[in-house]
Amino acid sequence: MSFLTIVFKNLLRRRTRSLLTIAGIAIGIAAVVALTSIAWGFEKSWEQAYRARGTDLVVTKITSQSPMPAPFNEKFAADLLKLPRVKEVSGLLTDLISIEDAPTTLVFGWALDSFLWDHLKVVKGRKPSGDDEKAVVIGTVAADMLRKSIGAKIHIEADEFTICGIFESTALVENGAVIMSLRQLQRVTENTGKVNFLNVKLEPGSTQEQVESLRKTIKERFAGFNAFTSSEVAQSNTAIQAAKGMSWATSLIALIVGAVGVTNTMLMSVFERIHEIGILLAIGWRRSRIVRMILYESMALSFLGGLAGVALGFVAIKVIQTTPMIHGKIEGEISAALFGLAILVALALGVFGGLYPAVRGSRLSPTAALRYE
Amino acid sequence: MSAVLIEVRDVQRSFDEGRVQALRGADFTIEEGEFAAIVGPSGCGKSTLLQLLGALDEPSEGEILFRGKSLLEIPDLCRFRAQTIGFVFQSFHLLPTLTALENVQIPMFEMPWSAAERRRRATELLKSVGLGERLHHLPPKMSGGERQRVAIARSLANEPQLLLADEPTGNLDSANAKRVMEHLQSIHQQRGMTMVVVTHDWNIANFADRVIRILDGRIISDNRT
Ligand SMILES: Nc1ncnc2c1ncn2[C@@H]1O[C@H](COP(=O)(O)OP(=O)(O)OP(=O)(O)O)[C@@H](O)[C@H]1O
Ligand SMILES: [Mg+2]
Numbered sequence: 335m336s337f338l339t340i341v342f343k344n345l346l347r348r349r350t351r352s353l354l355t356i357a358g359i360a361i362g363i364a365a366v367v368a369l370t371s372i373a374w375g376f377e378k379s380w381e382q383a384y385r386a387r388g389t390d391l392v393v394t395k396i397t398s399q400s401p402m403p404a405p406f407n408e409k410f411a412a413d414l415l416k417l418p419r420v421k422e423v424s425g426l427l428t429d430l431i432s433i434e435d436a437p438t439t440l441v442f443g444w445a446l447d448s449f450l451w452d453h454l455k456v457v458k459g460r461k462p463s464g465d466d467e468k469a470v471v472i473g474t475v476a477a478d479m480l481r482k483s484i485g486a487k488i489h490i491e492a493d494e495f496t497i498c499g500i501f502e503s504t505a506l507v508e509n510g511a512v513i514m515s516l517r518q519l520q521r522v523t524e525n526t527g528k529v530n531f532l533n534v535k536l537e538p539g540s541t542q543e544q545v546e547s548l549r550k551t552i553k554e555r556f557a558g559f560n561a562f563t564s565s566e567v568a569q570s571n572t573a574i575q576a577a578k579g580m581s582w583a584t585s586l587i588a589l590i591v592g593a594v595g596v597t598n599t600m601l602m603s604v605f606e607r608i609h610e611i612g613i614l615l616a617i618g619w620r621r622s623r624i625v626r627m628i629l630y631e632s633m634a635l636s637f638l639g640g641l642a643g644v645a646l647g648f649v650a651i652k653v654i655q656t657t658p659m660i661h662g663k664i665e666g667e668i669s670a671a672l673f674g675l676a677i678l679v680a681l682a683l684g685v686f687g688g689l690y691p692a693v694r695g696s697r698l699s700p701t702a703a704l705r706y707e
Numbered sequence: 708m709s710a711v712l713i714e715v716r717d718v719q720r721s722f723d724e725g726r727v728q729a730l731r732g733a734d735f736t737i738e739e740g741e742f743a744a745i746v747g748p749s750g751c752g753k754s755t756l757l758q759l760l761g762a763l764d765e766p767s768e769g770e771i772l773f774r775g776k777s778l779l780e781i782p783d784l785c786r787f788r789a790q791t792i793g794f795v796f797q798s799f800h801l802l803p804t805l806t807a808l809e810n811v812q813i814p815m816f817e818m819p820w821s822a823a824e825r826r827r828r829a830t831e832l833l834k835s836v837g838l839g840e841r842l843h844h845l846p847p848k849m850s851g852g853e854r855q856r857v858a859i860a861r862s863l864a865n866e867p868q869l870l871l872a873d874e875p876t877g878n879l880d881s882a883n884a885k886r887v888m889e890h891l892q893s894i895h896q897q898r899g900m901t902m903v904v905v906t907h908d909w910n911i912a913n914f915a916d917r918v919i920r921i922l923d924g925r926i927i928s929d930n931r932t
Contacts, residue, residue, distance in 0.1 A: 335805075335808070335809045335812050335822065335825070335826070336822055337816060339809070340805070340809075340813075343804045343805065344804070346804075347804055610802055613800045613801075613802065614813065615785065616761075616763055616788070616794055616800070617788070617789070617794060617813060617814045617861065617862075618785055618786065618787075618788040618789020618790070618792070618814050618817050618865070619785060619789070619813075619814075619816070619817065620783065620785040620786060620789075620817065621785060623816065623817075700763050701758055701763050701764050704763075704796075704800070
């Protein structure tokens with residue numbers, strides 16, 4: 335017989351209680367998995383968007399806590415072009431606008447001759463032909479959400495546009511977006527002559543160090559501006575930060591509830607077994623072994639809860655992805671790292687939840703515990 | 708005379724801030740290889756004394772020495788109990804969810820033995836108390852006599868130097884009581900094991916070669932036969 339046999343036999347004594355505790359942990363872990371996955375997926379899809387655009391650095395004005403950086407004069411692009419190794423600079427305007435009855439939609443204004451258009455695949459129709467044309471292209475997911483097709487009219491702010499094309503992008507966020515010419519979006523949002531992002535493309539074959547040194551130069555030379563690599567943009571995006579913060583906060587609450595459940599179960603189990611613990615101490619088990627027995631029990635519960643929770647969480651992600659709010663915009667990340675994280679969190683929950691009951695159990699006096707019936 | 712195993716020096720034990728004087732002064736020695744019985748009426752302090760001898764409890768006054776060393780100086784009493792003392796209790800105190808074989812292995816976790824070694828030793832011990840056919844039975848499905856024999860096998864698990872039994876036959880009928888006592892006696896004879904048995908039954912006390920009588924927390928007589 336191994337030590338673990340004793341642990342598992344103890345858990346099997348109260349099957350219903352063990353199962354309920356496992357279920358409680360599973361729900362907590364599932365919440366953690368689903369929320370973390372969505373938050374990571376959100377971040378990743380932004381990162382992809384910048385990669386797909388062929389952007390090496392993104393320059394914005396430093397703005398405090400606002401979902402979108404503040405607009406600035408588009409002439410600034412010319413200053414950046416003078417820096418070494420910079421091949422192209424493309425200014426763009428990005429805004430979150432609620433369009434008709436669809437949820438808040440990302441709207442991009444891109445100069446029609448910008449390299450940004452290169453990575454889009456127009457699956458139907460064409461891109462706007464000139465700066466004066468009141469026309470937009472929409473992503474495949476946006477088309478679904480807005481229930482619109484080519485030739486349809488679309489109301490954006492106080493204006494009306496015609497959908498002249500439908501596109502597909504390798505970046506999920508863009509598929510849910512509406513794109514028009516920079517001039518048109520400047521006009522609609524009353525930002526004439528302004529952009530809020532500059533996408534910088536370096537000479538082909540530039541190394542990581544060169545990107546890094548250019549970034550430093552920009553930060554030093556232009557006060558109030560910041561330059562980010564693709565992955566940093568995603569990390570510094572306030573909306574993404576908010577999503578991640580929410581996911582952590584909710585996860586934390588779910589975990590605290592789970593830990594309290596484990597503590598409750600293990601305390602009940604210790605109180606039921608006072609007499610047995612007395613026997614174990616009397617025949618010579620060291621107190622540390624009692625601690626270990628109880629901790630292993632709670633960790634076994636939380637490990638099983640963790641496995642069930644990961645499975646449940648992955649199902650939840652699939653379900654969440656089909657909701658209209660999220661569909662096509664975010665792909666929840668299902669990875670080995672997430673699986674490992676969830677199991678580690680579950681085990682930590684078992685340790686935290688079981689610690690107090692374990693110490694309580696180990697501190698019993700053997701004679702008093704033996705007397706206890 | 709053989710060596711002294713345990714020396715009880717003027718030991719007193721009181722409970723509830725001195726209101727209950729369970730043991731009012733015990734002073735005696737137990738030699739290696741002895742089989743002693745502690746006899747007395749209910750409530751006279753027999754269990755209290757046995758728990759002190761087995762390092763389960765500490766005296767309020769006085770001290771107990773094991774092979775000349777005070778129990779107070781032993782840093783890890785659990786370990787000491789596991790390696791030197793075997794206990795047998797009146798109500799068996801087996802773990803109900805573990806089989807006979809598993810119950811006997813419980814104390815062995817404190818020894819540097821492999822799982823296979825633990826199993827081999829436990830099987831042998833159960834065979835020696837006549838339970839070779841009952842290895843995988845759970846205690847609730849065994850008779851009182853069988854359970855007590857499992858408990859005896861468990862008490863011998865780590866080859867202790869001292870076996871302490873508190874009313875080992877208290878819950879058994881006379882036939883089973885006799886059988887259990889014969890087992891204890893043969894363990895004493897074959898292994899030369901030092902043994903202290905608490906009882907209020909003179910038939911049981913007669914198995915021992917020394918009888919210590921207690922009344923009201925005091926030793927009133929101590930006779931070797
Ligand atoms: N933990 C305790 N707290 C308070 N009083 C106790 C405690 N343990 C024992 N006593 C008291 O000490 C006295 C001796 O108890 P002990 O259990 O040693 O008696 P005993 O001789 O073993 O009796 P029995 O034959 O009934 O088992 C009793 O009066 C008992 O009530
Ligand atoms: Mg007693």
